[in-house]
Amino acid sequence: MKIKDILRELNSLILKVNCDEELEFNYISSNSKDIQENTLFICRKGTSFDSHNIVDDLYKEGANVFVVEREIRKYPYIQVVDSRIAESIIASMFYSKPYEKLITFGVTGTNGKTTSVHLFHHIMHNFGIKGSISGTVVNDIMGDKFYHPNTTPSAIEIMRNMHKTLENGGKYYGMEVSSHALSQYRVESIRYDIVGITNITRDHLDFHETFENYKKAKFHILNLLKPNGIAVVNHELLQEVKNKNKNIKLVSFGVDSSSDYVIHEITTNWSGTFFKLDTPYGEKKVASQLIGEYNAFNITLVVAALAEIGYDIDEVIASVATFRGVDGRFEIIPEAKKLGIEIVVDFAHTPDALEKVILSLRKLTKGRLITVFGAGGQSDIGKRPMMGEVVSKYSDISIITTDDPRGEDPLKIIKDVEAGLVPGSLSLSIEDRKEAIDTAITLANRGDVILIAGRGHEPYQVFDENHKVPFKDRDVAIDIIFQKINKGEKTFK
Numbered sequence: 001m002k003i004k005d006i007l008r009e010l011n012s013l014i015l016k017v018n019c020d021e022e023l024e025f026n027y028i029s030s031n032s033k034d035i036q037e038n039t040l041f042i043c044r045k046g047t048s049f050d051s052h053n054i055v056d057d058l059y060k061e062g063a064n065v066f067v068v069e070r071e072i073r074k075y076p077y078i079q080v081v082d083s084r085i086a087e088s089i090i091a092s093m094f095y096s097k098p099y100e101k102l103i104t105f106g107v108t109g110t111n112g113k114t115t116s117v118h119l120f121h122h123i124m125h126n127f128g129i130k131g132s133i134s135g136t137v138v139n140d141i142m143g144d145k146f147y148h149p150n151t152t153p154s155a156i157e158i159m160r161n162m163h164k165t166l167e168n169g170g171k172y173y174g175m176e177v178s179s180h181a182l183s184q185y186r187v188e189s190i191r192y193d194i195v196g197i198t199n200i201t202r203d204h205l206d207f208h209e210t211f212e213n214y215k216k217a218k219f220h221i222l223n224l225l226k227p228n229g230i231a232v233v234n235h236e237l238l239q240e241v242k243n244k245n246k247n248i249k250l251v252s253f254g255v256d257s258s259s260d261y262v263i264h265e266i267t268t269n270w271s272g273t274f275f276k277l278d279t280p281y282g283e284k285k286v287a288s289q290l291i292g293e294y295n296a297f298n299i300t301l302v303v304a305a306l307a308e309i310g311y312d313i314d315e316v317i318a319s320v321a322t323f324r325g326v327d328g329r330f331e332i333i334p335e336a337k338k339l340g341i342e343i344v345v346d347f348a349h350t351p352d353a354l355e356k357v358i359l360s361l362r363k364l365t366k367g368r369l370i371t372v373f374g375a376g377g378q379s380d381i382g383k384r385p386m387m388g389e390v391v392s393k394y395s396d397i398s399i400i401t402t403d404d405p406r407g408e409d410p411l412k413i414i415k416d417v418e419a420g421l422v423p424g425s426l427s428l429s430i431e432d433r434k435e436a437i438d439t440a441i442t443l444a445n446r447g448d449v450i451l452i453a454g455r456g457h458e459p460y461q462v463f464d465e466n467h468k469v470p471f472k473d474r475d476v477a478i479d480i481i482f483q484k485i486n487k488g489e490k491t492f493k
C-alpha cells in the first residue's frame with residue numbers, strides 16, 4: 001500500500017505530510033513489539049508511554065514511515081491531529097474494511113457482554129456458521145484461541161482479526177466493546193450489523209469521571225451501525241437512546257410490557273433459567289442452563305439480535321438450551337457437594353452485578369449464603385463501599401478479601417469496602433484470598449451456599465505489574481475441599 005492511498009482517507013486529520021506519497025509500506029503497527037520490514041508505525045502519547053520517543057529504535061526495527069501527533073526530526077512522517085482516530089482509519093483501510101463482508105455483532109454494557117457474545121458464538125456454531133469472537137475471557141479467531149489483556153483489543157488487532165476471519169472463510173465477528181475502547185476510538189471505523197446494550201450501571205468512573213460520561217461513551221456505539229444495522233437495547237435505556245439517535249433501527253428487550261421482546265415468568269434453579277418471551281413472532285418459551293434471572297436479559301438480547309437479522313427464532317431458542325455458559329460466570333463447583341454445600345464462582349465485581357447474582361443465589365439457598373469478595377485495585381474507588389453495602393445487605397456472612405490489588409495496598413482496599421458494610425451485618429476481613437475461601441468453607445454447614453465473587457475465570461491474582469500469582473478461584477476451592485476431606489476436617493455429608 002502507498003502513502004497516497006491513506007492520505008485520502010485521513011483527509012481532515014492531516015496537519016502535515018513530510019514524506020513521498022509514492023512511499024510503500026506493507027505492514028502497520030502501533031506497538032513496538034509488533035513490527036516488520038517496511039512498517040507504517042503510528043505513534044501516540046498514551047496514558048503510560050509515548051512512542052514518539054522511540055522512533056529511532058522503531059526505524060532500526062523496520063518502520064519506514066510514521067504517523068505522528070508531534071513532529072519528529074528525521075524519518076518520513078505524516079502529522080495528524082489524533083493518532084487514535086488515525087489508527088482506526090488506517091487499520092480499516094489497510095485490511096480492506098473487513099467488517100463490510102462479515103456479520104458484525106458488538107455488545108457493550110456494564111455487565112453481560114461476555115455472556116452475550118459467547119452465547120452468540122455458540123448459536124452461530126450450532127447453525128454450522130464459522131466465525132470469530134473477542135472479549136474478556138478469550139479471543140477465538142476461527143478456532144485460534146488466545147487470551148488478550150484487553151476486553152476490546154486495539155483498532156489494528158481487531159481489523160487484523162477480522163481480516164484473518166474472512167481469509168479463513170468466516171462469516172461473522174462478535175465482540176465485547178468496552179467503554180474504554182469506545183472512548184479511545186479502538187472501534188471507531190468498524191460498522192456493525194447489530195449493536196447490543198446490556199445495561200448501564202456504575203463502573204469505571206475512575207476513567208470516565210462521571211456516570212454521564214460513562215453512559216455517553218457506551219451510547220457512542222449506536223453511531224457505528226451499518227446503514228441497515230439494528231440496535232438491541234435494554235428497555236430501561238430506550239428513551240435515552242431514542243432521544244440521542246432519532247433515526248436508527250432499534251428493538252428493546254426487558255420486563256416492561258411495551259418492550260419489543262417482553263421477558264416474563266422467569267424462574268431460575270440449580271439446573272438453569274426458564275422464562276417466557278413475547279416476541280414479534282409470538283410467545284416463546286426459553287430454557288437455558290445459565291443460572292440467574294439476569295441471564296434472561298442476556299439471552300433475550302442475543303435471541304432478538306439474531307431474529308432481527310433473519311434467523312429463525314425457534315431454531316435460535318432451541319440452540320440457547322445447549323449453551324453451558326462462560327468460565328467463571330455463575331460457575332458451580334461440583335466437588336462442593338461432597339461437603340453438602342454449593343460453591344459458585346462468579347465474575348461479579350460491580351454493585352449491580354453483585355446484587356443480581358446474590359439475589360439469584362438467595363432464592364436457591366436453603367441455608368445461609370456466605371459471600372467471599374473484594375474490590376479490584378486501580379478501578380473506581382467509589383464503588384467499593386457500595387459493594388460492601390450490597391453484599392452485607394443480602395448475604396448471611398460477608399468475607400472481604402483481596403481481589404486484584406494492581407499496585408494498591410490490599411488492606412486499604414479492604415477498608416474502603418468495609419466502610420459500606422451494613423451495621424450489625426456478620427462480616428470478616430481476611431487479606432489472604434485462599435485463607436478467606438478456606439474460612440468460608442470451614443464456616444459452611446450443610447445446605448449453605450458460598451459465592452466466590454469478583455475474579456471469575458481469571459488465572460492470576462495481580463498484585464502489581466511485576467507480581468502476578470497463579471490463582472484460579474475454582475481450583476483453589478477444589479484444593480481446599482479435598483484437603484478438608486483428607487484431613488477429616490469436613491466429613492462427607
Ligand SMILES: CC(=O)N[C@H]1[C@@H](OP(=O)(O)OP(=O)(O)OC[C@H]2O[C@@H](n3ccc(=O)[nH]c3=O)[C@H](O)[C@@H]2O)O[C@H](CO)[C@@H](O)[C@@H]1O[C@H](C)C(=O)N[C@@H](C)C(=O)N[C@H](CCC(=O)O)C(=O)O
Nearest residue numbers: 030031032044046047048049051150151152153154178180
Ligand atoms: C488506560 C488504557 O485504556 N490504556 C489502553 C491504551 O493504551 P494507551 O493509549 O494508554 O497507550 P500506552 O499504553 O500509554 O502506550 C502508548 C503507545 O505506545 C505504544 N507502546 C507502548 C509501550 C511499548 O513498549 N511500546 C509501544 O509501542 C502503545 O502500543 C501505544 O500505541 O490502548 C492500548 C492499546 O489498545 C491498551 O492496551 C491499553 O489498555 C491498558 C493495558 C488497560 O489496562 N486498559 C484498561 C483500562 C481497559 O482498556 N479496559 C477495558 C475493559 C474495562 C472493563 O470492562 O473491565 C478493555 O477494553 O480492556
Ligand SMILES: Nc1ncnc2c1ncn2[C@@H]1O[C@H](COP(=O)(O)OP(=O)(O)OP(=O)(O)O)[C@@H](O)[C@H]1O
Nearest residue numbers: 110111112113114115136294329347348353356357
Ligand atoms: N445482564 C446482567 N445484569 C447484571 N449483572 C449481570 C448481567 N449479566 C451478568 N451479570 C453479572 O456480571 C458478571 C459479569 O458478566 P459478564 O462477564 O457476562 O459481563 P461483562 O460485561 O463481560 O463483564 P466485564 O466487562 O467485566 O468483562 C457476571 O458474573 C454476573 O455476576
